[in-house]
Amino acid sequence: QGSQVVGMGKEAFDAFAEAREAFQEVDDVLQQKLSKIIFEGPIEDLTLTENTQPALMATSVALFRVLMKQGKLELPKLAQLVAGHSLGEYSALCAAGALSLADTTRLLRIRGSAMQQAVPAGQGGMAAVLGVDFDVAAKLAAEAAGADVCQAANDNSPGQVVISGSKAAIDRAVGLAANYGAKRVMPLPVSAPFHSALMQPAAKVMEDALAKVTMQQPQVPVVANVTAQAENETQTLKSLLVKQVTGT
Numbered sequence: 001q002g003s004q005v006v007g008m009g010k011e012a013f014d015a016f017a018e019a020r021e022a023f024q025e026v027d028d029v030l031q032q033k034l035s036k037i038i039f040e041g042p043i044e045d046l047t048l049t050e051n052t053q054p055a056l057m058a059t060s061v062a063l064f065r066v067l068m069k070q071g072k073l074e075l076p077k078l079a080q081l082v083a084g085h086s087l088g089e090y091s092a093l094c095a096a097g098a099l100s101l102a103d104t105t106r107l108l109r110i111r112g113s114a115m116q117q118a119v120p121a122g123q124g125g126m127a128a129v130l131g132v133d134f135d136v137a138a139k140l141a142a143e144a145a146g147a148d149v150c151q152a153a154n155d156n157s158p159g160q161v162v163i164s165g166s167k168a169a170i171d172r173a174v175g176l177a178a179n180y181g182a183k184r185v186m187p188l189p190v191s192a193p194f195h196s197a198l199m200q201p202a203a204k205v206m207e208d209a210l211a212k213v214t215m216q217q218p219q220v221p222v223v224a225n226v227t228a229q230a231e232n233e234t235q236t237l238k239s240l241l242v243k244q245v246t247g248t
Contacts, residue, residue, distance in 0.1 A: 050112035096218035114202035124193030131183030137161035144173035153195035
């Protein structure tokens, strides 16, 4: 989430039936012309979390299906595992055949709405801490938290860790960063404090939603976000999707 751009997937849509069918199925499931927002904008509508999540998944799966069909490829012969970042874990599960496109679409609309509603607008935030490792970023987040929530949310790479929590705590982290040797702290343009304890209401919603969905064993293992381990057992994958909402 954050990589969305107006017009993504449009060239594939124009050129390939597989892409058109994928976007059409997502539109039909949502009973909304999400493809129109993806292709034409405005960016403000595309960036609404409840739209962004199914939109990025739809684009990912459309491109994946074009690759498979046009390249006459089969996933188990091509890859030993699949992975996706945050909402991208759902795209990976769909690509691996664990979730149908329709179920993935419904789950991401629910996930986007639940995450948006978990924290009132403007009260939470995220920021990238540059130049320190995960342990140092976690200590910075803990000091900045005070009586609020602030935690290391995305262990992106050595030297880039995203922290997440209440707006007041994120602001404090900006002021404290130099004490921990961070080069800089960049607030991110996101609408909620993802992957923090503040997302607990959304985790409960996703637990209920996932319980109603039938998941098949994926064709290849899926690397879970919260463990960074390859998993292929459906109940384990479901429980890890719930933990992913609040977990690092």
